[in-house]
Amino acid sequence: NAGVTQTPKFRVLKTGQSMTLLCAQDMNHEYMYWYRQDPGMGLRLIHYSVGEGTTAKGEVPDGYNVSRLKKQNFLLGLESAAPSQTSVYFCASRSLGNEQFFGPGTRLTVL
Amino acid sequence: TQLLEQSPQFLSIQEGENLTVYCNSSSVFSSLQWYRQEPGEGPVLLVTVVTGGEVKKLKRLTFQFGDARKDSSLHITAAQPGDTGLYLCAVRPSGSARQLTFGSGTQLTVLP
Numbered sequence: 151n152a153g154v155t156q157t158p159k160f161r162v163l164k165t166g167q168s169m170t171l172l173c174a175q176d177m178n179h180e181y182m183y184w185y186r187q188d189p190g191m192g193l194r195l196i197h198y199s200v201g202e203g204t205t206a207k208g209e210v211p212d213g214y215n216v217s218r219l220k221k222q223n224f225l226l227g228l229e230s231a232a233p234s235q236t237s238v239y240f241c242a243s244r245s246l247g248n249e250q251f252f253g254p255g256t257r258l259t260v261l
Numbered sequence: 262t263q264l265l266e267q268s269p270q271f272l273s274i275q276e277g278e279n280l281t282v283y284c285n286s287s288s289v290f291s292s293l294q295w296y297r298q299e300p301g302e303g304p305v306l307l308v309t310v311v312t313g314g315e316v317k318k319l320k321r322l323t324f325q326f327g328d329a330r331k332d333s334s335l336h337i338t339a340a341q342p343g344d345t346g347l348y349l350c351a352v353r354p355s356g357s358a359r360q361l362t363f364g365s366g367t368q369l370t371v372l373p
Contacts, residue, residue: 195361
């Protein structure tokens with residue numbers, strides 16, 4: 151089992167560029183989450199999904215879109231990147247026992 | 262105002278020392294989780310506490326949930342360099358059973 155994987159690991163964008171972060175899990179979990187982590191602010195929820203074909207907004211959704219076309223994949227999109235979106239992005243999936251399993255993160259820099 | 266306040270924000274100690282970090286809130290929760298995040302990795306669940314006053318032990322780590330279920334502490338005995346990391350507490354906010362809210366964490370450094 152690979153658990154939760156994220157691609158890419160690192161990315162540098164220019165302001166206004168777009169990109170998609172991919173999250174995949176092989177644990178058959180229904181719930182998946184995207185967080186961003188900034189110094190001194192812990193993990194903040196961007197969007198989440200409770201199952202294939204469903205998505206919902208979290209605490210800081212503005213500037214991001216998500217899709218869950220397949221149960222094992224959860225995509226996070228930035229349509230027009232801004233410097234304020236420089237952060238480390240974590241994907242997670244949740245087991246029936248309410249444990250969240252995190253990926254290794256994507257470090258994004260927007261210039 | 263953050264739902265969860267963790268203290269201290271930073272802690273640097275020598276190997277072999279004991280330490281306690283805290284997670285506080287003015288709200289009552291049905292359960293609370295502690296995660297540890299090592300540099301360059303995602304957080305990993307350490308424990309879930311669900312009953313007021315509950316104490317759980319994980320080797321040298323002791324977790325306690327407050328009697329009123331508003332706060333929690335993590336005590337580490339004889340800290341080792343391998344304990345270095347960011348310790349995060351997390352709860353399910355009222356009315357949001359599907360989500361977790363995290364504290365900002367305590368960054369622990371254990372020096373050899």
